[in-house]
Amino acid sequence: MIDRLNSYLEEIKENGNYRILRYIKPVSTTKIIYNSRECINLCSNSYLSLHNHPEILKAAKEAIDLYGAGICSSRSVSGSIDLYRELEKEIAEFKGYSEALIFSNGYLANIGIISTLTEKDDVIFSDELNHSSLIHSMRLSRAKKVVYRHRDANSLEEKIKEEKSRKGKFFVVTETIFSMDGDVAHLKEIYELKKKYDLIVIVDDAHGTGVFGEKGTGIEEMFGLQGAFDVQMATFGKALGSYGAFVLSKGTVIEYLINRAKTFMYTTALPPSALGASLKALKLLKNDFTYKNALWENIEYFRKKLNEAGFNLKDSIGPIIPIVVGDDKDAVKMQEELLQRGIFLQAIRPPTVPKGTSRLRLTIVRGLSKEEMDYAAQCIIEAGKKVGLL
Ligand SMILES: Cc1ncc(COP(=O)(O)O)c(C=O)c1O
Incomplete structure (x- = not known):
């Protein structure tokens, strides 16, 4: 070797x-x-420079004092400390979704969502420049993968039409703002296609959260499409200055992920300091x-x-x-x-x-x-x- x-x-x-x-x-x-x-x-992704904001550091330290340096258990065993619930509620509200579920990081979240929600007869349509975690997650899925041209809704629609005869569900997966190109997906067009073809749309707003939209809640807000898609993934590890990720969706989806997403179930929960820091970051951004x-x-x-x-x-x-x-x-x-x-x-x-x-x-x-x-x-x-x- x-x-x-x-x-x-x-x-x-x-x-x-x-x-x-x-x-x-x-x-x-x-x-x-x-x-x-x-x-x-x-080359830092700490867009809002919150990673060393004094109030956020204080909140992280307070969380350590209260809960310890690590949680040392998965979420499903003894890892779901009450800070999780508070942060999930806060982030769902900030993003305009009904429910949120925190994963240990964005890579794991993407793998968990896509490999768990898609099935054998389904088709996943993926932007050709999607992030490695999305590509990797599709490799773990049994659904058919179809790549469409970068930010090209016409190419997406053509590919959808080509798969018309399949009986499974059609998923579209795209970053909102692309991490290596800094350009934005055509979400309005994707939303129209969603309605036309009954698509299930999963968006990755890792780099949009905290940065785009009047209130800084992300790219969906910038397009006036807050909460319009089926599933959103975003992270605490970029503009929000800490670490970890979250999935936003309806209650049933969240409940299913808790029960079936391996990358949620079989990994150690985030340390309390990361939760305390993210919670404080959201509170700061909400009012300012x-x-x-x-x-x-x-x-x-x-x-x-x-x-x-x-x-x-x-x-x-x-x-x-x-x-x-x-x-x-x-x-x-x-x-x-x-x-x-x-x-x-x-x-x-x-x-x-x-x-x-x-x-x-x-x-x-x-x-x-x-x-x-x-x-x-x-x-x-x-x-x-x-x-x-x-
Ligand atoms: C678009 C996108 N999705 C997901 C991830 C993964 O997030 P995390 O760093 O929390 O694993 C990244 C991070 O690099 C990213 O740029």
Whole structure:
């Protein structure tokens, strides 16, 4: 096995696709130390910079004092401490759904939902750029999988028509905002198709929650479609600043997942600190839109700089900004160049993104100062010129 793995690793290196872990030490909301050098972190998903908000830290510590460092049991055994109920109620209300169920993370939640709710005669229609957890979950499902073109409702409808003769249920699975491209699914069109073909729609709002919509509840709110779909999955581990994930749906679906979703039933419940932190984050956001508004000021400020410099930011609209370089090695070169100048971000390469679309994926967060953004934009522009992007 070792020889086999070594040969694969050689291949990965030759393709410019090799990954290493970069161990860092966070020193402020937006700065980290890497290799003894202070860098601006331009790849965190803590969009609202809540991960070190003093009130959230206090709530996490209080939860530890009350409930301990870990729960050390699954939800179905002795893991369902009362904080779960409180948080599930709060998140369902925030998102406009009747019920919520907390999973240990988004990957497990997606695997649990899709492998549990779909059956042999069903068909799952999946956007071609869906997240790995959604793709993986479909591999575990016995339903037929059909991939439609990215954000293309016409392609989805064509594929639906091709499967007309099947007798099972039709599911559509899509991210709301795509994690590597920062663009948004055509949810209005998908909603129309849902009504027309009686589809069951599952949306993943991991990167929309806390960021989009007037009240920051997510992409459904932005489209005026809050609670319109059958199942929504989203996470506490991005804009909400902590860890964990939740599934939103009707009571029957939640009840069934509690009884049948293996990735819910057979894993240790989240630690109390994560629950306490998420609960506080929701309470802060419910009454105060300044967090979200400050994030959007930064997003607009930074995007304007990159647009004016001539970067093609594709159809991205929010805090996730893809700079597609194309070649894997050029993407790494640009990343290394930026690291030299104190900008910490990662080159995203296949299999995370399709071949030939290697990129830098920048994320803008609320805590970035104008000076940090000015400096980062300048460095990105200069690095972009070096690899021939500008
Ligand atoms: C779109 C999407 N879905 C699901 C997940 C998984 O969530 P988690 O990190 O909580 O496992 C991610 C996280 O990377 C994601 O980007």
